[in-house]
Amino acid sequence: MHEDIQEVLFSEEEIAARVAEIGAQITKDYAGVVEQDGQGIILISVLRGAAIFMADLAREIKLPLEMDYMAISSYGNGAKSSGVVRILKDLSSEVEGRHIIVAEDILDSGLTLTYLMKNLASRNPASIEVATLLRKKTLAQAEIDCKYVGFECPDQFIVGYGLDFAERYRNLPYIGILKPEVY
Numbered sequence: 001m002h003e004d005i006q007e008v009l010f011s012e013e014e015i016a017a018r019v020a021e022i023g024a025q026i027t028k029d030y031a032g033v034v035e036q037d038g039q040g041i042i043l044i045s046v047l048r049g050a051a052i053f054m055a056d057l058a059r060e061i062k063l064p065l066e067m068d069y070m071a072i073s074s075y076g077n078g079a080k081s082s083g084v085v086r087i088l089k090d091l092s093s094e095v096e097g098r099h100i101i102v103a104e105d106i107l108d109s110g111l112t113l114t115y116l117m118k119n120l121a122s123r124n125p126a127s128i129e130v131a132t133l134l135r136k137k138t139l140a141q142a143e144i145d146c147k148y149v150g151f152e153c154p155d156q157f158i159v160g161y162g163l164d165f166a167e168r169y170r171n172l173p174y175i176g177i178l179k180p181e182v183y
């Protein structure tokens with residue numbers, strides 16, 4: 001284990017198993033939709049934290065799909081939400097009339113996702129659902145309708161499997177709690 005990690009929450013194997021389950025569920029849920037629609041799903045990753053999750057999830061969805069990326073920022077390099085969301089990079093594709101699944105890394109205050117869902121809804125997609133790898137046990141995001149949730153996690157600062165602190169730790173294959181003395 002990395003010396004800056006206090007505790008491993010989810011091992012590489014646990015993550016792989018859960019991502020496979022979510023992929024299988026999405027495959028089941030969207031099989032009819034995709035057949036009717038004649039177009040695949042658009043899987044949208046919110047850079048940079050969700051990129052690893054989406055890459056693994058995409059390979060567990062056994063349906064035609066496209067992958068696109070958006071970069072938004074609500075956190076600087078710190079550990080606390082600033083409440084300010086900026087679009088750093090927009091989608092490359094048109095999503096009007098398409099079935100979107102947004103892959104998120106972690107749902108905390110829900111500010112980022114609320115902003116993103118409004119923004120995407122204004123482009124008139126056929127549907128939007130959210131797949132988040134992690135959801136923190138906080139009161140604030142109770143309102144957000146998130147169809148696919150990987151794991152519930154404690155309200156602490158989490159890193160690994162795409163999640164960073166000051167751009168570090170994204171390449172840890174597991175998910176863990178960062179030692180508070182590091183930030």
Ligand code: 5GP
Pocket residue numbers: 049074075081104105106107108109110111112113156157158159163164165
């Ligand atoms: P929210 O807007 O829901 O408060 O925050 C969402 C975004 O903040 C996440 O997509 C993620 O980029 C970042 N974030 C929130 N909590 C954590 C955390 O515990 N660890 C890391 N690395 N990022 C977090």
Ligand code: MG
Pocket residue numbers: 046047049050104105106112
């Ligand atoms: Mg994110």
Ligand code: MG
Pocket residue numbers: 049075163164165166
């Ligand atoms: Mg970050």
